[in-house]
Amino acid sequence: MAERNYRRRLRSWARRQLYSFFSSLGNLLAHRLGTLMTILVLGLAMALPLGLHLVVKNLEALDLKRESWGSITVFLDLAAGEREALALAAEAERLHGAQVESVSPAAGMLEFGEASGLGQALDLFDENPLPWVLHVSPHVAEGGDLEAAVAALAGWLEAQGAVELVQVDHKWLQRLEGIMTLGQALSRVLGLLFSLAVVVVVANTIRLDVSGQSAQIQVLNMVGAPNGFIRQPFLYSGLWYGLSGALLALALLEGALLYLRAPVEQLLDAYGNRFSMLGLDGVETAAVLASGGLLGLLGSWLAVRHHLRVFGLPEVPRRKRSGERAHE
Secondary structure, three states: OHHHHHHHHHHHHHHHHHHHHHHHHHHHHHOHHHHHHHHHHHHHHHHHHHHHHHHHHHHHHOOOOHHHOOOEEEEEOOOOOHHHHHHHHHHHHHHHOOEEEEEOHHHHHHHHHHHHOOOOHHHHOOOOOOOOEEEEEOOOOOOOOHHHHHHHHHHHHHOOOOEEEEEEOOHHHHHHHHHHHHHHHHHHHHHHHHHHHHHHHHHHHHHHHHHHOHHHHHHHHHOOOOHHHHHHHHHHHHHHHHHHHHHHHHHHHHHHHHHHHHHHHHHHHHOOOOOOOOOOOHHHHHHHHHHHHHHHHHHHHHHHHHHHHHOOOOOOOHHHOOOHHHHO
8 A cells, every 4th residue: 555655646746747847848938039038148158158168178189299398499500510519419418418309401401391392492592591400308307497497408508609599489388378277267267157147047037937927826825735836837947948048058159169160270270280179078068958957947946935935935734735636
């Protein structure tokens, strides 16, 4: 008998949940314009922090060659030959523990010709105009200060007589990494702020729905309907709002990626960096949908909880719910 009653109550609960689930969707579709406006606001609010997250994600996926951020390029005088270049490289290795790669004028001309596509045109030069070049990477102990090591080594190189120019190549990439770290923090802050905005928008929308159905709520309470039964359709409405807003945000992001993918990849290809723009993966997409639904539920729960108290509808004790079975 007890098991039969449990199964009956479970079936009754499931029917009530399904009815509230689909009836709330029907109520939203009955007010298409208002529902569409609310979903547009929610979708835009969710898309903005997600868009910033994608920007940072794609920047992190770029080949920024972090291993060579401390690299120094040293251009020697045109008069300096192989002996001076190799001697300077050996001294940098001995005194500073640096790693040095020497590039002869012939190798530099060949590399330039391949990169520029002017291989045959470069044959018109009577003599090679390029100097010897050294690529120097300083030795930095674990946890050491890279910038200080680069500055010390660059200063020593500039003081050498055979050196024409010392160039620190990737300092701007170090600044870019700092910008990306800031972007990550900013995306989290914006995500929190816009999440609160989603909760407020859903709560305000559900508040209007509750106010418009105040008479029906009073009648349900008078016949013994518990607050949980009254609250269900509004909670599911908030869930629909949140899920719809999340779906719209994902669609907007995908459309933006499709529009930007070709010009961005063309620009990066011109700089020799082959790259394909990244979107949200499966886990991130599921997280966005789940977050949207939960935010919608939270907003609707706050609105209904507040207005049930305003209507003066205390929770009916179980022993007084004479009409509960009828509602089930």
